[in-house]
Amino acid sequence: MSPTTKIRTVSLILSWLCLIAIVFELGFVPLIWLTPDMAQNAISYSDSLVPVPLADLQSLKGGQLFVVFITLMIPSAVMTFGLWHLRKMFLCFAHNAIFEHGTIRHLKIFSIALLSQTLLSPLAGTLTSLFVTITRPEGERAISIGLSNVEATSFFLGALFLIISWVLGEAVTLHDENRSFV
Incomplete structure (x- = not known):
């Protein structure tokens, strides 16, 4: 198998994996409210996914439900945007458009989305803990960072x-x- 064929094949597979990741990103937060048992199992392996008890x-x-839902969805939406561009980059690779500005632009957008999501996640977690406990009496309110x-x-x-x-x-x-000189 030639290197070009390998790049095209693996890129096509990765583009499909990105699509699956996009569906997961968009579906995870609504899953918390729609299927409590499945959400509990999904969250149990990491407290960083949801910063307050389920x-x-x-x-x-x-x-209050709407505000918390939107707060939790913001990092997911940013990551979804980044994954969409990562998928587009892989599709460019699959179509042999490797050294082109458009292809590199998709990588740049993905990296900015990843950085943004990384910075937004702790902020969203902090705001979620605030919004969840804000209606409680004094002494029971909490902010989790x-x-x-x-x-x-x-x-x-x-x-x-x-x-x-x-x-x-x-x-x-x-x-x-270099191509323009030849």
């Missing part, structure tokens, strides 16, 4: 992808200049 989230009503290794890793990966996209953008510009 029972507290599921007891919310009205405007949490950072984990996942955020640090995501931040540095996003920064790495951003730098790589800049370097690749420069390489594509040089490649285009």
Whole structure:
């Protein structure tokens, strides 16, 4: 199998995996409210996914429920946007559009979305804990601030992808200049 064929095949597979990840990103937060038992099992492996107890989230009503839902969806929406561009980049690779500015632009947008989502997640967690407990009596209100290794890793990966996209953008510009001389 030639390197070009490998790139095209793996990129096509990764584009489909991105699509699955997009569906998961958009579906996870609504899943918390629609299927409490399945959500409990999904959340149990990591407290960073939902910063407050699931029972507290599921007891919310009205405007408080809406505000918490939107707060939890913002990082997911940002990551979905980034995954959409990552998918588009993989599709460009699958169609042999490797060294093109449009392809590199998708990587740059993904990296910015990853950085943004990494910074928004702890903020959303803090706001969620505030919004969930704000109607409680004094002494029972809480603000939870949490950072984990996942955020640090995501931040540095996003920064790495951003730098790589800049370097690749420069390489594509040089490649285009060299083609114009011949």
